[in-house]
Amino acid sequence: MQPTDLSSLSSDRWLNKSVIDIEHRYRLLIEAVHDYAIFMLDASGCVQTWNPGAERIKGYAPAEVIGRHFSLFYTDEDIAHRKPEQLLSTARSRGQVEDEGWRLRKDGSRFWANVIITAIIGSDGALKGFAKVTRDMTERRRLEELERLQLRSALIQHAREAEQKRIARELHDDLGQRLSALKMALSADQAKLAGQGKEITAQIDAMADSLRRIAADLRPPGLDDLGLEAALEWLTESFARRYGIEVRLAVDGDIERFSELATISLYRVVQEALTNVARHANAKTVSVGLSTTDSFCRLSIADDGDGLPAIATPRVDAFGLIGMHERAMQIGGELVIESQQGEGVTLTLLTPLARIRTE
Ligand SMILES: Nc1ncnc2c1ncn2[C@@H]1O[C@H](COP(=O)(O)OP(=O)(O)O)[C@@H](O)[C@H]1O
Ligand SMILES: [Mg+2]
Missing domain, CATH: 1.10.287 (Helix Hairpins)
Structure with missing residues (x-):
């Protein structure tokens, strides 16, 4: 997108009217818009014009805002990240920039804004300012x-x-x-x-x-009294016996002080993953690893089976993988699924220890 060239507005080809007339018509149009804040900034980012939509959305009367820098609409955090300046510089280099995020009203309340900033370039090629259109998407x-x-x-x-x-x-x-x-x-x-x-x-x-x-x-046996490691041993051993698939379990690090929610969630993810291995994978071996580092807990379940089907047919009743994602999210973690055709599936759940430790 090229910067808008103001000189085209005055071209006779564009409209056979004088510039004054066109400007008047545009002003009327913009004044009539109440659902969008439409206003101009000068090249340094100070507010130059203000329409009724801007007043309605942001709460400032024209006299309160004209001449002030537009960073006044941004949160402290955005200002600390120099977001207003960055948006203007992107608009300048690319012609236009679009952004969505929280903005502040005059009374300090936040609204979710969709913002489009367009650079206005004069006929001499110099930056004249910016046109800004903001919509309240809250x-x-x-x-x-x-x-x-x-x-x-x-x-x-x-x-x-x-x-x-x-x-x-x-x-x-x-x-x-x-x-x-x-x-x-x-x-x-x-x-x-x-x-x-x-x-x-x-x-x-x-x-x-x-x-x-x-x-x-x-209710998995042993989880309450013997703890997660013992429960996982029981689970993997009975899985191996029942399905004739070899399971290697490796627990490493301090997994003693996990919350009850974390314990049951990690256990259920392993249980569901093993169920999937038995049902879908054609695997010979599956490795279950649970370990901790300074700040993270890592759970992985890796099988050596067929891998996920190349073309997944979405099923409304397939809750295994969705459920595992949910459980990971509940304990502040993230589940990543990796799969290679013919080389099995690896599920990795990574979650910050701070979220799952009880002191
Ligand atoms: N370990 C695995 N190996 C191969 N395919 C798998 C594995 N785990 C899951 N899948 C595939 O992902 C699909 C979705 O799994 P899931 O959400 O647990 O639903 P369901 O087990 O009820 O089919 C399965 O139908 C299967 O095609
Ligand atoms: Mg399943």
Whole structure:
């Protein structure tokens, strides 16, 4: 985008009217605009003109603001980062600059602004000043934020429902069936029953196993009393046994003083990642690493399977990866997914220790 050339306004080709007339028409137009702040700055950034939209959005009457430097609309933080100067210098070099951010009203309140600054170059090529158009986007931003939150809570709700459905199904299919079998065995006549003692005992043992497994899924054993490392050992060992996939677990550093939320979150990320390895990866080995440095905690789960599919078909009911991102976010961390076709998937969760330590 080239800087606007004021001389084109006075060209006869442009409009067959005198400059005064055009300026008058423009002024009327700008005066009529109430939804946008439209004003001019001189080359040093001082306010030269002020329309009713600017007064409405920013709260200053023309006399209060004309002649003052436009950095008055910026937050202390932006001023410390020299943002006003940087925007003007970008507008000067590129012709125009657009920015979104918090700006201040006269009463000190903030509003979310979309700002476009255009450099005005005179016919002699010298910088005459800047035209600035500002729009108050606070309401739109608030709505977007609300939409994001609503979507997020809907996702969480959906994940919770899916989890409850899964548990209900396991209870019904697994325990329910075993109970029916047991009931049938018991309702046979007593004479026959005597010979079935062994079978009934076996059924009861199997039910106890199922019960333990389902309960363990709901609340990981050992997490409360033995801690995260022991719980991860139990999880990885039972995973290896159940799926015949080798698991290497390496815990390194001080993971003792993690908050309850951090402990359960890290555990659930490993659990969900391992579930994905079992379901999707075709892996032989998976490495789980949990370590701390001075200021960070790092969790990684790396498998040597097929990697993520090249073309991911979005599914509304796939909550594993989304859930892991959510859990990472909840403890102030970030989850990064890396994948190479044929070389497996690596999940890395990095979170500041300051967020997850209890003193
Ligand atoms: N370790 C992995 N190896 C290969 N593909 C994976 C792995 N983890 C996840 N995926 C792929 O990512 C998709 C989304 O995973 P996820 O969000 O957990 O949903 P779901 O497990 O219910 O399919 C999976 O369907 C699968 O295609
Ligand atoms: Mg999954």
